[in-house]
Amino acid sequence: xxxxxxxxxxxxxxxxxxxxxxxxxxxxxxxxxxxxxxxxxxxxxxxxxxxxxxxxxxxxxxxxxxxxxxxxxxxxxxxxxxxxxxxxxxxxxxxxxxxxxxxxxxxxxxxx
Amino acid sequence: xxxxxxxxxxxxxxxxxxxxxxxxxxxxxxxxxxxxxxxxxxxxxxxxxxxxxxxxxxxxxxxxxxxxxxxxxxxxxxxxxxxxxxxxxxxxxxxxxxxxxxxxxxxxxxx
Numbered sequence: 001x002x003x004x005x006x007x008x009x010x011x012x013x014x015x016x017x018x019x020x021x022x023x024x025x026x027x028x029x030x031x032x033x034x035x036x037x038x039x040x041x042x043x044x045x046x047x048x049x050x051x052x053x054x055x056x057x058x059x060x061x062x063x064x065x066x067x068x069x070x071x072x073x074x075x076x077x078x079x080x081x082x083x084x085x086x087x088x089x090x091x092x093x094x095x096x097x098x099x100x101x102x103x104x105x106x107x108x109x110x111x112x
Numbered sequence: 113x114x115x116x117x118x119x120x121x122x123x124x125x126x127x128x129x130x131x132x133x134x135x136x137x138x139x140x141x142x143x144x145x146x147x148x149x150x151x152x153x154x155x156x157x158x159x160x161x162x163x164x165x166x167x168x169x170x171x172x173x174x175x176x177x178x179x180x181x182x183x184x185x186x187x188x189x190x191x192x193x194x195x196x197x198x199x200x201x202x203x204x205x206x207x208x209x210x211x212x213x214x215x216x217x218x219x220x221x222x223x
Contacts, residue, residue, distance in 0.1 A: 004155075031209065033209065033210070035211075035213075042214070042215045043200065043202075043211075043213040044213075045211065045212070048209045048210060050209070055209055056209045056210050058210070090155055090156070098144070098207065098209065099161075101211060103148070106155045
């Protein structure tokens with residue numbers, strides 16, 4: 001059974017640009033969550049999608065947005081990038097959001 | 113007060129020792145408890161998942177949950193150099209769909 005797939009693995013962007021990250025969940029999983037991981041703050045919840053609807057959102061500015069497609073694949077978008085957005089972005093999938101969550105390898109975003 | 117407290121200090125142990133990690137939490141709504149292992153430059157890997165107080169064992173790993181004290185632990189028996197990684201505790205409330213993480217402990221098992 002394939003795991004959670006995130007693309008791309010690495011990204012370098014310039015301040016002010018926007019970026020889109022992609023996540024393909026485990027087959028049959030309908031919940032996809034996104035997290036930001038930094039050395040200072042650790043893992044912080046961004047948002048969770050289930051059946052194409054955002055069910056929960058963390059304390060991040062509106063520059064961070066996401067969506068989920070009918071096949072459960074999800075994308076996360078960050079607009080007007082800032083240096084502080086440099087982080088490892090992780091997505092996790094679970095069957096319904098209340099069971100075990102499995103993470104992808106992450107996308108390492110560097111903003112210069 | 114942070115929702116989940118995990119002393120982020122590094123931990124070095126000799127091979128074969130027992131590794132003991134723990135987290136405390138303040139949110140009584142947390143009902144699901146997980147431990148993840150994260151190797152450098154990789155995503156977190158789910159090690160243990162439990163939703164009740166008591167012990168759960170899986171091979172060399174034992175997870176303990178004490179809801180009355182709001183305290184969870186992970187024990188690794190007969191530690192191996194391949195166990196060297198960062199260990200993160202995580203928890204979630206029912207219907208919350210959001211994991212709250214501790215800061216993680218970097219564990220080094222010395223051969």
